[in-house]
Structure formats: structure tokens, C-alpha cells
Amino acid sequence: MDKRMKTLGFLGIDIGTQGLSVIFTNSELKILVSGEGSYEMVPGLDPECYEQQPSDWESALKNAMANLRKKMSSLQIDMEVLAIGISGQMHGEVLATEDGELVGPARLWCDGRNEIEGEELTERLGVKCPKRMTAVRWLWTIRNQPEKARLVRHITTPAGWIAYRLTGSWLLGIGDAAGMFPIDQKTLTYNDTMLDEFDLMANDLPKESIVKNTLSKLRDLLPSVKKAGEDGGVLDSHGAEFLGLPEGVPVAPAEGDQPAALAGSLIAAPGQVSMSFGTSVVANSVGDRAFEGIALPIDHFCAPDGRPINMVWLRNGTTAMNMVINLFGGDFSAIMPQVLAAEDNCGGLLALPFMDDEPGLGVSQGGTAMVIGLNEKTATPGNAVKAMLLATVFNLRIGSNQLDEQGYPRTEIVLSGGLVKTPELGQLVADAFNTPVTIFEGGDEGTAWGATLMAKFRYESSAGRTTDWKTFLEAQQTGSPTRFSPHAKAVQTLNSVFDRYQKLVNMHGQLESVT
Known part of the structure; x- marks a missing residue:
């Protein structure tokens, strides 16, 4: 039977x-x-x-x-x-x-x-x-x-x-x-x-x-x-x-995977930002108006309903971080607790994640991924991996600063992609951007789940049971989301680290000349 x-x-x-x-x-x-x-x-x-x-x-x-x-x-x-x-x-x-x-x-x-x-x-x-x-x-x-x-x-x-x-x-x-x-x-x-x-x-x-x-x-x-x-x-x-x-x-x-990730993050309102960490890394911000001019780090596409999206896209995603993990033995589950326990300033370490070129930041060639500031005290797996991850987060922030200059709102960051398999890293992103972070249940399957959301919306639309895309998404939250609020002391520390990081990125042309 x-x-x-x-x-x-x-x-x-x-x-x-x-x-x-x-x-x-x-x-x-x-x-x-x-x-x-x-x-x-x-x-x-x-x-x-x-x-x-x-x-x-x-x-x-x-x-x-x-x-x-x-x-x-x-x-x-x-x-x-x-x-x-x-x-x-x-x-x-x-x-x-x-x-x-x-x-x-x-x-x-x-x-x-x-x-x-x-x-x-x-x-x-x-x-x-x-x-x-x-x-x-x-x-x-x-x-x-x-x-x-x-x-x-x-x-x-x-x-x-x-x-x-x-x-x-x-x-x-x-x-x-x-x-x-x-x-x-x-x-x-x-x-x-x-x-x-x-x-x-x-x-x-x-x-x-x-x-x-x-x-x-x-x-x-x-x-x-x-x-x-x-x-x-x-x-x-x-x-x-x-x-x-x-x-x-x-x-x-x-x-596309980015519109699907937006759907999977239940994002539709201006001020919401979807960040997805994987082979490439993106921050997709829902716009309340069209972007003015041409900005090197910012691309433009649409949400599934056609609303304009401003995207800061990084070719160099978590690959460099994974490389550092491999240098320390490759056991992700063993190293992540050390990353979470590392100081906010990574013991003073800074990293560059540019294994490939990064057009949006003006980096025309890769091969410059590195960690600087190493000594007997600071050269720990937690510090090195966290510094490399922060470098990727900071690159998103450099691009996003140009949206800030035009007065675009940023009220909430929703994380998806492989990074949320260690959800505690959401706190690092909240502190680096001084913005609340949310991780929804199933965030590591954000794009595939976003595809099922679009499937359901198609099914409901064909039956005449839906209103608009934004209202539909607002009704779809499942489970209990994990939320992180910025910590004032960590925000202050990371702002100082960010200032140092920008100086390092500005020196990249010199690194290219010897690479």
C-alpha cells in the first residue's frame, strides 16, 4: 500500500x-x-x-x-x-x-x-x-x-x-x-x-x-x-x-539570481537592501527614484515587478576568504568560531581581496589579494579570515557611499547566500554599515526560494487572487527571522578600520605596477 x-x-x-x-x-x-x-x-x-x-x-x-x-x-x-x-x-x-x-x-x-x-x-x-x-x-x-x-x-x-x-x-x-x-x-x-x-x-x-x-x-x-x-x-x-x-x-x-535574491529576502520597499555573499557579492538597494548620472561602482537593474534597483556588485566575493581558510587547514566549522571571537579590528590586520579585477572600484587587474600587519601576535586564523571578510564588506560600503551622497535611504539590510550558514556574521555586517540586519529562515537558499516565491505569485495571479508584488511579499514571511542591531562601540571601531582600508585601496595602482 x-x-x-x-x-x-x-x-x-x-x-x-x-x-x-x-x-x-x-x-x-x-x-x-x-x-x-x-x-x-x-x-x-x-x-x-x-x-x-x-x-x-x-x-x-x-x-x-x-x-x-x-x-x-x-x-x-x-x-x-x-x-x-x-x-x-x-x-x-x-x-x-x-x-x-x-x-x-x-x-x-x-x-x-x-x-x-x-x-x-x-x-x-x-x-x-x-x-x-x-x-x-x-x-x-x-x-x-x-x-x-x-x-x-x-x-x-x-x-x-x-x-x-x-x-x-x-x-x-x-x-x-x-x-x-x-x-x-x-x-x-x-x-x-x-x-x-x-x-x-x-x-x-x-x-x-x-x-x-x-x-x-x-x-x-x-x-x-x-x-x-x-x-x-x-x-x-x-x-x-x-x-x-x-x-x-x-x-x-x-x-536573474539578483532579482530572485531580492524576492527571497522579501524586499520590495525603498530603503531595503539585499546583500548576498557568494562567488560574487552584491548589495541591491531598492530605489525611491532613478539614479542620477553614471557611477563606476553602481549598476542598475529591476526588481521582478520592474521597480528600479541600484546594485553594488563585486566580482571578488568570498573566494579570497575561502583561500585564507584553506591556508589555515580548510576546516570552515573549526575556523568560524575563531572569526567570531576575533577583535573588531582584527588585531590590526588589513586585507585586500582582489584575486581578480574589480571594475566598479577601478581595480583593473587582480593578483593582489593579501593580508598586512602580520606578526607573532596577530597572525591567527580568526584575525586573518575576519580581515579578508571585512575587506569584501568594506568594498560594498565604498560603492554604497555614492548612494548615500544622493540621499537614498538605507533602513534595513537583509542577508542571504552562503554567508548566512554562519548567521552570527550578520552582526559584523550590521556594525560595518551601522544598519540593522535581518536573516530570514532559508536565507542560504535565497535565490531558489525566491524562485518559488515567483512561482506562487504566478499561480495566485493566474487565479486572480493577488494584488501587487509588494503586498504579496509582505504576507510571505515564514519562521522567525534573526535580527542584529548595530553595536555603537563596534561601529566606531570599524569606521576607523574602514578609513585605513580606503587608504590601502587608493594605493592599489602601485601594487598593480609590481604584480
Whole structure:
């Protein structure tokens, strides 16, 4: 006799840089079970070149679903999926033909081949177009791989590709779309005037170019933009067979990992900031108005409902901290208590985390990660690891200071990502920013859980049971959040350390000359 209990709920899929995860929640969005799959970069590429095979994402999704089903079986859970949400690493360039056949591997957000194109587009369009923006990558492809560009009829992101493979539709959430090309806040779709300007630039090629004046217009290549709650497609026969689910299950518009992290942090109001620590680190601030001008450390995209977001993004995330942990034996669980016990000023140590370049801070090359101030007394695992983590936090603060100068509110920081597996580190962030910090239950699965939130909003919207995205999020808090208030003495100490850190960053040009 089958004793398994039928459970209604939502499936979340997250395509990360280093692996893929799936989660299944009940109808109240409590995470019941998860599954994982892994993949690698394409090997043998030149430095600063990062590519993955989209087929590897699909294999990882297969494996993650098998892993999830195995766990469900042991728990005697029989899932019935009401809707599916998808999130993924932003800014990738996935190229396909008219028939949906891939045109080579996907270039990822961390691929550094197109800095010149980013600078040119920023100047031409009058808005910041970072080198990782998908349109910037596409301009590079046109110029450097014309034999590939001539075949392309669709451009999308990792999340958009998985959504296409499951639904057969070229659609994308507005947040992920904003990482492909600038969004017009009046129309909440791609900026039409800027699309025309891009096409002019793209066709400014030598006469002998095989793609000159034959390229498809960018607006015809990009996926259609959808906001949270709108139709993101449904599982077609291929998608249903792939996931082992019925045809017709609704899919929320596929979103980027940053909009999904915002959703997973239940953030929608101006003044709220989502900070996610992982391979890269970001602080996403909900804006109460458009940002003025171009600021080197600050990028701009959209929340799932289209609200403007100001993002301070760091390529150098927790990788340098993990490197230091490995130097001290690699036992994370043994070293973290020492980090928590270390003095606020790390015994006087300062660190730089720049294993790679950091465009937003004007750091043009990596290889300068270091810890200074070491002596017999200060050279402890706790001090060194904490100093390296603080360096990453301080880099976020440097970028965020430019938002402070324009008077943007910052009332609450919500942490997500791998760092919250040691939730006590939330106090360090609260003290460094002099701002209250909140960690919600399930914060270490922030993007995948955010995907399930978008799935539920899609399901409720289709049934006519929702109002707006902000109101929906306010009603979704589960469990008991962990909160940290700034400690005045620690704030004062860290302000002094921050002043020293800024002086060290300002010397980076000298370090580059000897690296």
C-alpha cells in the first residue's frame, strides 16, 4: 500500500555559477526537500575567459531532480507542483538559431573579454553598461566572432535558456532582462531609442565583415520582457518529460539570481537592501527614484515587478576568504568560531581581496589579494579570515557611499547566500554599515526560494487572487527571522578600520605596477 502523502507546492530551480539547485516547498513556501547538480567551466580557455555548456546545465537539472525525488521518496512525499520558478546567473550570453539550436557555449557573467565594448556603449547610450551586460558581450561577439554572430536569431540568459527548454517560449523576467539591455522605466521594456543606437554601433563594421548590414536587429533577438505574475509559459511536452511532471504546469517568468535574491529576502520597499555573499557579492538597494548620472561602482537593474534597483556588485566575493581558510587547514566549522571571537579590528590586520579585477572600484587587474600587519601576535586564523571578510564588506560600503551622497535611504539590510550558514556574521555586517540586519529562515537558499516565491505569485495571479508584488511579499514571511542591531562601540571601531582600508585601496595602482 502506497503511504506517500500528496503535497501541493512549488518548484524552484536556480542555475548558479558552480552548480544547480532545486527545491520543493509546500503551498505555504516552507522548504521540504532540495536537490543539487554540478558542472564545470569549459576547460582550456585563455585567462579571464569563462564559458559553460548549456547542455551541462540540463544534465545538472536532471541529476538535481533525481536527487530531490530520492529524498522525497524517503520522506514519503508525493509532490504535486502548482507552478515553477526559475532563477539563474545573470548577464550570460546564450546564443541560438531560429530553430533553437545552440550556437556554441555560453559566455558567463565573469568572462572579461569585452571591457572596451562596455565603455563604448556606456558613452554612446549615456547609461552605465558594465562589461558583463549581455548586450556588451553581443557587441564583442559581432566584432570578434562574426561567423557565429551571423547564425544567431535568439539571445538569452542561463535562466532564459532553461525556461525555453521547458516551455518552448523565448520569455524573460524584467530583472534578468535588465541585465541584458537597459530597461525604460516608463514602458517597463527595453529602451527603444537605445536599441536603435545599439544597431547603429553594431553595423559600424569594416566593409569586408561578413555580418555588416545583415545582422538581425537587437530587439528581434532579445526575449520578450515579463513582470512578476505575468505569463512565463507552461511546461510543454519536452519540459514535462524532462522534469517528470504533467504538461501545462505554469512557469513564472525566468529571473536573474539578483532579482530572485531580492524576492527571497522579501524586499520590495525603498530603503531595503539585499546583500548576498557568494562567488560574487552584491548589495541591491531598492530605489525611491532613478539614479542620477553614471557611477563606476553602481549598476542598475529591476526588481521582478520592474521597480528600479541600484546594485553594488563585486566580482571578488568570498573566494579570497575561502583561500585564507584553506591556508589555515580548510576546516570552515573549526575556523568560524575563531572569526567570531576575533577583535573588531582584527588585531590590526588589513586585507585586500582582489584575486581578480574589480571594475566598479577601478581595480583593473587582480593578483593582489593579501593580508598586512602580520606578526607573532596577530597572525591567527580568526584575525586573518575576519580581515579578508571585512575587506569584501568594506568594498560594498565604498560603492554604497555614492548612494548615500544622493540621499537614498538605507533602513534595513537583509542577508542571504552562503554567508548566512554562519548567521552570527550578520552582526559584523550590521556594525560595518551601522544598519540593522535581518536573516530570514532559508536565507542560504535565497535565490531558489525566491524562485518559488515567483512561482506562487504566478499561480495566485493566474487565479486572480493577488494584488501587487509588494503586498504579496509582505504576507510571505515564514519562521522567525534573526535580527542584529548595530553595536555603537563596534561601529566606531570599524569606521576607523574602514578609513585605513580606503587608504590601502587608493594605493592599489602601485601594487598593480609590481604584480
